[in-house]
Amino acid sequence: MSRDQAVSVEGASPRIPPPPYIGQEAPSESKFCPLAAVNKWPYKFFHNPDSETIAQAFFAAGNFRTRGWTLYYIHTLLSNASKPLILVPATEVQDLFDDIKRELRLLVYFPKEEKEPGFLLSFKEEGIPRPRYLGRLDLDHSLDEMEARIPPYTDSDNGEHRADDRSFAAFKKKMEAAIEATKQKSKNQRDRKKKERIGIKQAWCEQLKRAQCYLGVHPRSVPDMPNPMEDPSISPRELERAMKRYHSSKGVELPDLEVSDPAPFAFQDHVVFVCVDVEAYEKDHRPITEIGISTLDTHDLLGLPPGEYGKTWTKKIRSRHFRIKETAHLHNSEYVAGCADAFEPEFGVSEWISFKEAPQIIASCFRPPYSHPLGHANSVAPVETDTPKRQLILVGHDIKMDIDYLQKLGYNVANLSNLIEALDTADLYRAWKHHQNPTKLGSILMEMEMIGWNLHNAGNDAAYTLQALLGIVIASRQSSLATTQSQIARRSEVLEREARDRAKEEAHEWAVADVEGGDGGPPKPLPRIGWPTSDQPDHSSKTTNSKDRRTGKMATELHAQSQAAKKIEAKQLQSPEAEIKSEPWIADDEEAGSFAQSITEKLAFLEEGEEAEGGGVKLPVVKGETAVKW
Numbered sequence: 001m002s003r004d005q006a007v008s009v010e011g012a013s014p015r016i017p018p019p020p021y022i023g024q025e026a027p028s029e030s031k032f033c034p035l036a037a038v039n040k041w042p043y044k045f046f047h048n049p050d051s052e053t054i055a056q057a058f059f060a061a062g063n064f065r066t067r068g069w070t071l072y073y074i075h076t077l078l079s080n081a082s083k084p085l086i087l088v089p090a091t092e093v094q095d096l097f098d099d100i101k102r103e104l105r106l107l108v109y110f111p112k113e114e115k116e117p118g119f120l121l122s123f124k125e126e127g128i129p130r131p132r133y134l135g136r137l138d139l140d141h142s143l144d145e146m147e148a149r150i151p152p153y154t155d156s157d158n159g160e161h162r163a164d165d166r167s168f169a170a171f172k173k174k175m176e177a178a179i180e181a182t183k184q185k186s187k188n189q190r191d192r193k194k195k196e197r198i199g200i201k202q203a204w205c206e207q208l209k210r211a212q213c214y215l216g217v218h219p220r221s222v223p224d225m226p227n228p229m230e231d232p233s234i235s236p237r238e239l240e241r242a243m244k245r246y247h248s249s250k251g252v253e254l255p256d257l258e259v260s261d262p263a264p265f266a267f268q269d270h271v272v273f274v275c276v277d278v279e280a281y282e283k284d285h286r287p288i289t290e291i292g293i294s295t296l297d298t299h300d301l302l303g304l305p306p307g308e309y310g311k312t313w314t315k316k317i318r319s320r321h322f323r324i325k326e327t328a329h330l331h332n333s334e335y336v337a338g339c340a341d342a343f344e345p346e347f348g349v350s351e352w353i354s355f356k357e358a359p360q361i362i363a364s365c366f367r368p369p370y371s372h373p374l375g376h377a378n379s380v381a382p383v384e385t386d387t388p389k390r391q392l393i394l395v396g397h398d399i400k401m402d403i404d405y406l407q408k409l410g411y412n413v414a415n416l417s418n419l420i421e422a423l424d425t426a427d428l429y430r431a432w433k434h435h436q437n438p439t440k441l442g443s444i445l446m447e448m449e450m451i452g453w454n455l456h457n458a459g460n461d462a463a464y465t466l467q468a469l470l471g472i473v474i475a476s477r478q479s480s481l482a483t484t485q486s487q488i489a490r491r492s493e494v495l496e497r498e499a500r501d502r503a504k505e506e507a508h509e510w511a512v513a514d515v516e517g518g519d520g521g522p523p524k525p526l527p528r529i530g531w532p533t534s535d536q537p538d539h540s541s542k543t544t545n546s547k548d549r550r551t552g553k554m555a556t557e558l559h560a561q562s563q564a565a566k567k568i569e570a571k572q573l574q575s576p577e578a579e580i581k582s583e584p585w586i587a588d589d590e591e592a593g594s595f596a597q598s599i600t601e602k603l604a605f606l607e608e609g610e611e612a613e614g615g616g617v618k619l620p621v622v623k624g625e626t627a628v629k630w
Helices: 035-039 041-045 051-058 090-104 143-148 166-181 187-214 236-249 358-364 399-408 425-433 441-447 458-476 481-513 552-574 589-603
Strands: 031-034 069-074 085-089 132-137 272-280 288-297 318-324 350-353 392-396 419-424 612-614 617-619
Touching (some): 031 035, 031 090, 035 041, 035 085, 035 166, 041 051, 085 090, 085 143, 085 166, 132 143, 187 419, 187 425, 272 399, 272 458, 288 358, 318 358, 392 399, 392 458, 399 419, 419 425, 425 441, 425 458, 441 458
Antiparallel strands (some): 031 085, 272 288, 288 318, 612 617
16 A cells, blocks of 8 residues: 555544444444445555455455444435445454454555545534444345345434534535445556556566576676667678677577576676565564574675576575574464474574674674674674675565564664665566465475475575575576466466456556566665664664664663563463454554554653554553554
8 A cells, every 4th residue: 555545543443332223323433434445445445466465365255244244324315325325333444454464464554534535434523414233244144135124214314414504514525435435446547556566567577687687697788789770781691690699688589598507697796695584473573583594695606507496506595593582482383383493404503692682693694704603603793894895685585574673673774885675585486477466485485396394483484585586586587488478378267267357457467567678677775764864773884882883762672672572471471371462553654664663663752551653553552561463
């Protein structure tokens, strides 16, 4: 969802107990959403590449109705409305959003009122009609059956209003907006949505081409090379050879990659890949439990054949696995199969560090010798002042989450001056396979005939993610155009049985997005988000004392994480079945991009009993601490 499409409201209204009879008015402070608009939310209001994933998991195939909804109705009093408007409590919509956040780890919000005034409705004005209870919509009752129960309209349904009452005129305007929110998207909206989808896919494909250039299996374009077709002095025989060179310089008609030979092109920028994976406690994502960092220096690949799926190159990966002492008692087992003590011996041995040590040790992995242990578990690599600073590429699987976690630990990777961009293996796999939805790391490894042992161990995940990067890059350069077209044809046959029109549209979008030729363009640098530069501890630059790099806010954050871990441990000792819960919240997305990075900084300044704002998000305060649902 874009920044201009979220809404900030005064918290979700109180839970509405089902009234005892049909037709009873809802409390004036309650908020509602049109049922039809909620059903269209991922398709019409959530402008994000993950909208299809959300739709399949929570809306398609009867999933939306299976949840069960408490229905209310209201007579719109509009001449062009043939029947009452069906509404659901906003609290139940918030419950849906919370489930999406928990299961898919995606931040979702109500649409911004200025953009979509008919999605979230309140009826607190005096003298206007209010929604009335209808019943529960579930698998045993259809919507038509529920609508048939609505009592006939009477003048008492209007509330105490006058025909010229301005508040009642505002009510009619609100009803018009609500009905508009339930309608299908116009052709202009569909065209805009299609253009956005093509742009997203094009960005994935360009990212894959840049990754190929970094690893020397794709040439960088030569922009100033003249087109031989424009030179009349070239003979036909010379023209054929010149055109091959010209197309090769533009990334068109490249020969299939021979994996038994070294990389055919120069390694662009001679980069160092740094892959990060961070694990947090499953029931409260504030306490971080593990950090995995793996690196791959392209200097180590010079003259070395990649092998099938880059398996020869994977032997040059260096990996480290750090466990946090303060959260050693927290184990994931309910939602994910945690295995913090199962770092694969082929990658190395686990190292214990404290929250206080974490930023400097993380920083050492972004400097020479790049994740290579120096004998002692907590040794920090010295900075080689006489060595030119190398260009870095950050790698991850769903990398945004890991960047957020690093900033919670006090290390802002976006502040690195030599970090040129971040590559996400989830997006690279989409570009290679022309898939819309993200794929789990384990499934990607199996596609490339690899086995990921003990996934959800941060150290293993970081190493396997770098292996997946190599495999995707190498395999994507071995597929000829004919093979790609046959894959599209086979997939289209399956999709056409379910949705013929959508399959054709998606194939067209990929054809437009994955243009032939080109090298992916310039790198896409990380936006400098998070804390202001003046307050952000920058552990990537050279300083003499790590304590000088930490601000008071940084120290407060580390203390907050430690205290949160201790509270969870104490609660578990009192009741093994206890859960960490928070009230649902409704967020404004104006600062959603920096929410995960800055919220913990704000925790230190809360006063007991006050309500805090974190990136525009209203957070309930419980005994002086903020209960964050992430």
